[in-house]
Amino acid sequence: MRKVSILVIRDRHKRLLSLIREHGYRLFAAMGCMLVIAASTAVSAYLVKPVLDDIFFSKNLAMLKIIPPVVILIYFLRGLGHYGHEYLMNHVGQSIIKRLRDSLYVHIQDLPISFFQKEKTGALMSRLTNDVNIIKSMVSTAFTSTLRDCFTIIGLTVVIFYRDWKLALYAVIVLPIAFFPIVEFGRRVRRVSTGCQEAMADLSSFLHETFVGNKIIKAFGMESYERKRFFNKTASLFRLEMKAVIARSLSSPIMEFVGGIGIAFIIGYGGYRVITGASTTGTFFSFMAAVLMLYDPVKKLSGLNNSIQEGLAAADRIFDIIERKSDIVEDKDAVSIELSPHSVTFQNVFFRYDEEMVLNDINLEVRAGEVLAIVGVSGSGKTTLVNLIPRFFDVAQGAVLIDGQDIRKITLSSLRRQIAIVTQDSILFNESIRDNIANGNPEAADEAIVEASKAAYAYDFIHNFPDGFNTVIGELGGRLSGGEKQRICIARALLKDAPILILDEATSSLDTESEMLVQKAIENLMKGRTTFVIAHRLSTIGYAHRIIVISNGRIAEEGTHDALMAQNGEYFKLYQMQFSNNNGDRF
Numbered sequence: 083m084r085k086v087s088i089l090v091i092r093d094r095h096k097r098l099l100s101l102i103r104e105h106g107y108r109l110f111a112a113m114g115c116m117l118v119i120a121a122s123t124a125v126s127a128y129l130v131k132p133v134l135d136d137i138f139f140s141k142n143l144a145m146l147k148i149i150p151p152v153v154i155l156i157y158f159l160r161g162l163g164h165y166g167h168e169y170l171m172n173h174v175g176q177s178i179i180k181r182l183r184d185s186l187y188v189h190i191q192d193l194p195i196s197f198f199q200k201e202k203t204g205a206l207m208s209r210l211t212n213d214v215n216i217i218k219s220m221v222s223t224a225f226t227s228t229l230r231d232c233f234t235i236i237g238l239t240v241v242i243f244y245r246d247w248k249l250a251l252y253a254v255i256v257l258p259i260a261f262f263p264i265v266e267f268g269r270r271v272r273r274v275s276t277g278c279q280e281a282m283a284d285l286s287s288f289l290h291e292t293f294v295g296n297k298i299i300k301a302f303g304m305e306s307y308e309r310k311r312f313f314n315k316t317a318s319l320f321r322l323e324m325k326a327v328i329a330r331s332l333s334s335p336i337m338e339f340v341g342g343i344g345i346a347f348i349i350g351y352g353g354y355r356v357i358t359g360a361s362t363t364g365t366f367f368s369f370m371a372a373v374l375m376l377y378d379p380v381k382k383l384s385g386l387n388n389s390i391q392e393g394l395a396a397a398d399r400i401f402d403i404i405e406r407k408s409d410i411v412e413d414k415d416a417v418s419i420e421l422s423p424h425s426v427t428f429q430n431v432f433f434r435y436d437e438e439m440v441l442n443d444i445n446l447e448v449r450a451g452e453v454l455a456i457v458g459v460s461g462s463g464k465t466t467l468v469n470l471i472p473r474f475f476d477v478a479q480g481a482v483l484i485d486g487q488d489i490r491k492i493t494l495s496s497l498r499r500q501i502a503i504v505t506q507d508s509i510l511f512n513e514s515i516r517d518n519i520a521n522g523n524p525e526a527a528d529e530a531i532v533e534a535s536k537a538a539y540a541y542d543f544i545h546n547f548p549d550g551f552n553t554v555i556g557e558l559g560g561r562l563s564g565g566e567k568q569r570i571c572i573a574r575a576l577l578k579d580a581p582i583l584i585l586d587e588a589t590s591s592l593d594t595e596s597e598m599l600v601q602k603a604i605e606n607l608m609k610g611r612t613t614f615v616i617a618h619r620l621s622t623i624g625y626a627h628r629i630i631v632i633s634n635g636r637i638a639e640e641g642t643h644d645a646l647m648a649q650n651g652e653y654f655k656l657y658q659m660q661f662s663n664n665n666g667d668r669f
């Protein structure tokens with residue numbers, strides 16, 4: 083967790099409070115219910131005296147007719163109060179959960195690619211599930227029971243003083259002693275709980291990684307290694323949880339012990355006053371009943387501090403994310419651009435992820451409708467170069483221009499609307515094939531989707547599924563081959579009909595046969611678009627108008643296939659390498 087200043091923390095607490103305050107009238111109604119509960123508790127303690135003194139000692143028949151119906155009425159109202167209180171407070175708590183989850187999701191979605199590369203998916207998921215829940219329990223149990231318990235304590239204290247103020251004064255002196263362990267244990271709980279939640283996040287990200295990568299684990303026989311890693315994590319989580327349990331559960335026995343001392347004192351002193359005739363049995367028991375009833379709300383108040391500490395720790399983790407700003411920001415005078423053929427220019431572009439420059443002084447102009455192939459050994463910076471166009475990252479120096487306009491002066495949404503991307507890993511979502519192709523555009527006409535799938539050479543295999551375009555990707559499990567998934571991705575890019583196209587090793591993971599189909603689909607896709615095609619296999623870029631060779635983040639060579647071969651340089655070397663591996667034979 084990042085270190086945060088007191089001012090920031092104060093601001094965070096204010097924001098949490100403002101979330102709660104939005105539910106003002108529900109809180110107000112809940113407070114009414116709490117008053118009913120508190121009053122019913124106090125009245126029950128109060129009634130002990132007339133029950134004992136009037137009914138049992140004085141044998142007063144009139145009181146016998148009044149008190150039982152009053153007791154029924156009190157418990158009826160108390161039940162209503164409990165229900166209303168629970169319902170209202172949980173309504174508030176759950177609404178806050180929803181608000182927090184929604185805004186976290188929206189915020190996380192807008193964070194740049196670099197954020198997702200740094201953060202672990204499982205840990206992020208844990209923020210949205212576990213941490214948000216902890217805040218809910220802070221709000222709906224802790225925050226609300228404070229008020230209820232305070233009201234109850236006030237009501238009972240009034241009864242105590244009314245019955246025997248001298249005895250009450252003595253009892254009140256003991257209270258501060260009971261509060262000391264509450265505060266101390268609260269601190270400890272907060273510390274341990276932060277550790278627990280971080281361990282939980284670590285566990286989720288481990289699970290996510292090993293479930294997604296299960297195939298590799300099996301293939302490399304890493305099961306027992308991963309098992310050991312997992313057991314280590316659950317063991318350290320166990321230790322942390324037990325520490326939290328110790329801190330949490332020590333506070334109540336200590337309180338109980340202090341309470342026991344108090345009660346012993348009351349019995350001694352109070353009993354003496356009854357025996358000497360200074361007080362009545364009814365008064366004593368009414369007093370005693372109120373003191374015993376005090377125990378529950380006071381104990382809850384001590385637990386309250388623990389859950390507030392846990393909740394604040396969770397809130398800190400959530401605000402750590404909410405306060406993170408995206409470094410990819412729109413210029414305040416950003417304009418949107420039309421959907422039309424565009425030229426793309428790199429002007430003295432430098433880029434780095436960390437210290438080292440990954441792209442060095444790139445100057446490149448791609449005309450509207452031109453197909454540019456980018457080749458180079460793995461790690462030379464090809465993906466990095468094309469990632470600058472949709473502003474997944476921003477340049478360190480220089481500029482990327484579209485039709486002469488710096489892309490930082492174009493709205494992000496209209497910029498990204500101009501670009502379709504097909505990458506090596508075909509990312510599809512667990513929706514129907516139709517929705518995957520339409521990709522967020524529910525208005526897309528069925529004919530357009532069929533047409534796109536035909537141009538992508540995907541129509542035939544989609545058509546053969548029993549549910550056709552309505553087949554849900556997830557239900558297919560592993561049944562879609564790499565080539566089939568890739569062709570759905572191409573159909574998606576076709577339907578987007580964007581003027582700029584980025585193909586990042588779109589065919590690298592395919593076998594020769596599906597590569598040929600995908601290749602044809604890609605040729606359909608490229609028509610009339612400004613295209614950047616990164617190809618691992620030089621055999622697949624025969625249609626490019628121009629080829630650039632990237633080497634160590636610089637443009638080493640540039641030209642047509644024939645011109646580059648004649649230069650006998652980097653390109654020639656790459657070509658020779660593939661040719662001797664029998665990969666370039668279809669060139």
Ligand SMILES: Nc1ncnc2c1ncn2[C@@H]1O[C@H](COP(=O)(O)OP(=O)(O)O)[C@@H](O)[C@H]1O
Nearest residue numbers: 199435436440459460461462463464465466467
């Ligand atoms: N997110 C990242 N953070 C740090 N370094 C990165 C990141 N992505 C890529 N790199 C580094 O930048 C260089 C270029 O990577 P990349 O553009 O993916 O190469 P190519 O696509 O040509 O194989 C490599 O040295 C790679 O290790």
Ligand SMILES: [Mg+2]
Nearest residue numbers: 464465466586
């Ligand atoms: Mg790459």
